[in-house]
Amino acid sequence: GVAEGMQLTVNGKGNAGKRNGISGDLLVVVEEEAHPDLVRDDNDLIYNLLLDMPTAILGGQIQIPTLSGDARITITPGTQPGKVLRMRGKGLPRIDQYGRTYGTGDLLINVGVYIPEKLSKDERKLIEQLQDSPNIVPGSADKKNFFQNLFG
Numbered sequence: 001g002v003a004e005g006m007q008l009t010v011n012g013k014g015n016a017g018k019r020n021g022i023s024g025d026l027l028v029v030v031e032e033e034a035h036p037d038l039v040r041d042d043n044d045l046i047y048n049l050l051l052d053m054p055t056a057i058l059g060g061q062i063q064i065p066t067l068s069g070d071a072r073i074t075i076t077p078g079t080q081p082g083k084v085l086r087m088r089g090k091g092l093p094r095i096d097q098y099g100r101t102y103g104t105g106d107l108l109i110n111v112g113v114y115i116p117e118k119l120s121k122d123e124r125k126l127i128e129q130l131q132d133s134p135n136i137v138p139g140s141a142d143k144k145n146f147f148q149n150l151f152g
Helices: 053-058 122-132 139-152
Strands: 007-009 026-029 040-043 044-051 060-066 070-073 084-087 094-095 101-104 107-113
Touching: 040 122, 044 053, 044 060, 053 060, 060 107, 070 084
Parallel strands: 044 107
Antiparallel strands: 007 026, 040 044, 060 070, 084 107, 094 101
C-alpha cells in the first residue's frame, strides 16, 4: 500500500553520530516499479483489455492479470467498448497514517474492442453479409442508450 515518494523512517538504524556515537534514523524513500500490464490509480489498479470482436459479441472466458496471478473472468455477450468491469479487492492494500491496513482497492478493467484494419476477401464477404442484419445495425433505442451512458 505504500506509494511512490513515501518516506519510511527506521528508528536507530542510521549512521552513528560523530560526537555521541548514537545511531541515527534511516530514511527510506519508496520508488515504484511500473507493472507491465497494470496501471496504479491510488489503491485501485487499471487493466486495459482489448477484446476481439467475436468475444465481445458472443461472450466467453478470458484471463486477466492480477498482482497474485491470472484470474478468469466472464465476458457477457454484447459487451460494449468503454465498459468498465470491477474485480473487488484485487487492487492494493489501503494503509492509514500509522501504517495499518484497512481494506483493499479494486482492479478496474477498461474494455476495448479490436476492429481489424485489413481483412481477407473471405472475411470481408462475411462482414458484408452481416452488415444489414437488424441485430448488427444500431437502432434508435441503441443510439439513445449510447448517448445517455456517455453524458449521464
